[in-house]
Amino acid sequence: MKELSSLMEYRKGVKVVDATLRDGGLVNDFFFTDEFVKDLYKANIKAGVDYMEFGYKADKEMFDVNKFGKWKFCNDEDIRDIVGDNNTDLKLAIMADVGRCNYKNDIAPKNESPVDLIRVATYLNTIPSAIDMIEDAVNKGYETTCNIMAISAGQESDIKVALDMLGKSPAKVFYIVDSYGAIYPEELARVIDLYAEFAVKYDKKIGIHAHNNQQLAFANTIEAVGDGVDWLDATYASMGRGAGNCAMELLLGFLCNPKYNVYPVISFIEKHMNKLREDGVVWGYDLQYLMTGLLNQHPRTAIAFTKEGRKDYAEFYKEVVAQD
Amino acid sequence: MKELSSLMEYRKGVKVVDATLRDGGLVNDFFFTDEFVKDLYKANIKAGVDYMEFGYKADKEMFDVNKFGKWKFCNDEDIRDIVGDNNTDLKLAIMADVGRCNYKNDIAPKNESPVDLIRVATYLNTIPSAIDMIEDAVNKGYETTCNIMAISAGQESDIKVALDMLGKSPAKVFYIVDSYGAIYPEELARVIDLYAEFAVKYDKKIGIHAHNNQQLAFANTIEAVGDGVDWLDATYASMGRGAGNCAMELLLGFLCNPKYNVYPVISFIEKHMNKLREDGVVWGYDLQYLMTGLLNQHPRTAIAFTKEGRKDYAEFYKEVVAQD
Numbered sequence: 001m002k003e004l005s006s007l008m009e010y011r012k013g014v015k016v017v018d019a020t021l022r023d024g025g026l027v028n029d030f031f032f033t034d035e036f037v038k039d040l041y042k043a044n045i046k047a048g049v050d051y052m053e054f055g056y057k058a059d060k061e062m063f064d065v066n067k068f069g070k071w072k073f074c075n076d077e078d079i080r081d082i083v084g085d086n087n088t089d090l091k092l093a094i095m096a097d098v099g100r101c102n103y104k105n106d107i108a109p110k111n112e113s114p115v116d117l118i119r120v121a122t123y124l125n126t127i128p129s130a131i132d133m134i135e136d137a138v139n140k141g142y143e144t145t146c147n148i149m150a151i152s153a154g155q156e157s158d159i160k161v162a163l164d165m166l167g168k169s170p171a172k173v174f175y176i177v178d179s180y181g182a183i184y185p186e187e188l189a190r191v192i193d194l195y196a197e198f199a200v201k202y203d204k205k206i207g208i209h210a211h212n213n214q215q216l217a218f219a220n221t222i223e224a225v226g227d228g229v230d231w232l233d234a235t236y237a238s239m240g241r242g243a244g245n246c247a248m249e250l251l252l253g254f255l256c257n258p259k260y261n262v263y264p265v266i267s268f269i270e271k272h273m274n275k276l277r278e279d280g281v282v283w284g285y286d287l288q289y290l291m292t293g294l295l296n297q298h299p300r301t302a303i304a305f306t307k308e309g310r311k312d313y314a315e316f317y318k319e320v321v322a323q324d
Numbered sequence: 325m326k327e328l329s330s331l332m333e334y335r336k337g338v339k340v341v342d343a344t345l346r347d348g349g350l351v352n353d354f355f356f357t358d359e360f361v362k363d364l365y366k367a368n369i370k371a372g373v374d375y376m377e378f379g380y381k382a383d384k385e386m387f388d389v390n391k392f393g394k395w396k397f398c399n400d401e402d403i404r405d406i407v408g409d410n411n412t413d414l415k416l417a418i419m420a421d422v423g424r425c426n427y428k429n430d431i432a433p434k435n436e437s438p439v440d441l442i443r444v445a446t447y448l449n450t451i452p453s454a455i456d457m458i459e460d461a462v463n464k465g466y467e468t469t470c471n472i473m474a475i476s477a478g479q480e481s482d483i484k485v486a487l488d489m490l491g492k493s494p495a496k497v498f499y500i501v502d503s504y505g506a507i508y509p510e511e512l513a514r515v516i517d518l519y520a521e522f523a524v525k526y527d528k529k530i531g532i533h534a535h536n537n538q539q540l541a542f543a544n545t546i547e548a549v550g551d552g553v554d555w556l557d558a559t560y561a562s563m564g565r566g567a568g569n570c571a572m573e574l575l576l577g578f579l580c581n582p583k584y585n586v587y588p589v590i591s592f593i594e595k596h597m598n599k600l601r602e603d604g605v606v607w608g609y610d611l612q613y614l615m616t617g618l619l620n621q622h623p624r625t626a627i628a629f630t631k632e633g634r635k636d637y638a639e640f641y642k643e644v645v646a647q648d
Contacts, residue, residue, distance in 0.1 A: 215536075215571070222510075223509065262618075269611065294577040311598065317587060
């Protein structure tokens, strides 16, 4: 049982990261209006959020700029159009995906960019490339985190090797990414224990990015807070791929640090998020995501099921079990 | 951290209680079709559910039988129309609410009824009446549980006195009922610890009935499983008052006892639950329920907000904070 003080007090090291544009962009191809992005930026400042992730730094040779909104590419000038010089306490982040980012060319030195933090996303089998990206970003003057995706499909021994390699890198934070929404809080406590061994050894922080396939994104995030995880990803109204993420409105309600304020989040959701849904953008918990989460599968089949407007859940269950 | 074996193995004492008709009936005034109820009964049998709660035994002098469906009253003959002699492993339950049930007259002896279990629901300040109802039910030949509602609003010292009184009663199970959806898993572990002290002393089992105001109904239920709680309430598609309950489809997916099977639940939801929503029955997580849960308030204001079709979440937040 956790200490009562961990519920009543708070750790000053906790950082809340708003991933709405980045993970949410996966369900609307990053076509957010400028008004949406500006209001989100303002809401994050008022809410006391620590970092706002604007999107991906995707390689324009791989992805057609005409097929996606600008937040898939996060040009520095597009960010500046929203934030100006960003003379606020809110730091700005972008995500750089291994194999999908021409980081050497596309990421400018920090002193030319409004961005503070580069979040390097990798699978367990591409850690050397991730480390090259981390070193590139740190050499350019950025803070960096390393987000290890699909951790529920990784072997404990591989995770240990990865964390030992990353420990020697200049990444500041190791992120646990439950891409499949497959992890139960009891299991997460074990994964955190594994991460903590290397975080202590190499003086790193730990982060959590949860998915809501089994309605556990918030529960896993607060489990993580109680276990000493400092960096917490959340999105407004859970907007994100598939079943979505930990809801910002739940997380800020839970955290006891008086710097956080849930009211601007509620106001933003009222103004913008229900409208997105009415416009046909779809995300959030549904049976198909429960099934892939339960079976520890990538959500791609569930996303296809959703896109096709299918409602034959029982048939889909048989399909995913057959693919297990 | 919990033992790994508690995740991989299972406790044989676990009982799953389907509360769909009873808690779900609160959002459609118990107007379920006979086809719905018969299919639910069959699905529960196939899914390995242990108990099916049919509804309330409400006092017909207090509640107009023309204004509610029959499952608010649970006449034995109405249950028999669904289950016949119920020659199955599924046991049948009804709920008797303190102050809203003419139990001495309306509950027949067990040998005349298809019902197996009387669930007595009480607040902390009506425990003596609950004990009278428990004794009446046990004397008539039923199993009984005592469901203590709104536990998050109770003082630790009062809960101890209540559990000591109930310990001496013939109730078989003490239920933790998080009526407000206000409890976090870390807090729940503490409440369970308190219950366990008296459960051990008096040889009782512990149960959990969770609400989903903060998307924690499932998370709290599996926290409880890991802490030794045996009786677990769930409803199909989370159907229940306000933000609803722990979803049966999540719970059966989690439990490792091979007697449980999630597929019949998925089939039932596909056939019936989405149709209910299309017909205008409303339940489930939404911001207004998050707010009352966060502030540990009764959900009545959030339910009114929902019924009025309001979407001004920010205004509602100010109202509930003002009432705090």
